[in-house]
Amino acid sequence: MKVKVHTIDGKAGADIDLNDDVFGVDARADILHRVVSWQLEKRRGPARAARERSDVSRTGKKFGNQKGGGTARHGDRAAPIFIGGGKAHGPRARTFGHSLNKKIRTLGLKMALSDKAKGGKILVLDTLELKDAKTKALAGQLGKLELGNRALFIDGDAVHESFAMASANLIGIDSMPAMGANVYDILRADTLVLTRAGLEKLEARFNG
Structure with a gap:
């Protein structure tokens, strides 16, 4: 051509x-x-993964008494509502290529x-x-x-x-x-x- x-x-x-x-x-x-x-x-x-409750290194000890403390019935410090706790339903690692x-x-x-x-x-x-x-x-x-x-x-x-x-x-x-x-x-x-x-x-x- x-x-x-x-x-x-x-x-x-x-x-x-x-x-x-x-x-x-x-x-x-x-x-x-x-x-x-x-x-x-x-x-x-790639999508970056967030640490969820099972991925966080926190104590598994019960946070407080079940009754009588005047607070919510928390389980452990890895709960999402605490600073440093695992994220609830966080993003998972993904690659798109x-x-x-x-x-x-x-x-x-x-x-x-x-x-x-x-x-x-x-x-x-x-x-x-x-x-x-x-x-x-x-x-x-x-x-x-x-x-x-x-x-x-x-x-x-x-x-x-x-x-x-x-x-x-x-x-x-x-x-x-x-x-x-x-x-x-x-x-x-x-x-x-x-x-x-x-x-x-x-x-x-x-x-x-």
Whole structure:
């Protein structure tokens, strides 16, 4: 598949070939769903357990006389109403993540990239380097590219510092290095923007 390489000003240049093994895979909704579900569940932190009555190290001796003390008929100091006592019906320890085969994760990323390429929602830029790291100037340049409401920019080893600074306050503009490319962020973006360096890193990631 061939696409045009643009400058960040929107000017079209030479064609570049997209590797069909990465950008020409038929997408399957079930694979994409599995990978996105795995990603979102991996973000959740484990639930911390609270100590219940049987978990608290307190004396088991009866607190006071059953009658005649003028107080409630307490059993021992581990009761939930006492400071240091066990919690009644406290949260239990739970983990929400589940494992997913690396082969499925890799296939899901290829399918997400292919889905953008086949839908014409992929754009290749020569570089993200800016002469002036000004937010207003960058917003004007990106307006010429017709990126939609949300765009994801993927660069090489690191996002160019000038672009990262200028785009930090732009709503709907996300950026990351090629190593951070993932199915969830790619699918939720209206347009996927790759630099030459980012494209090379992505293809090398799968070929390596």
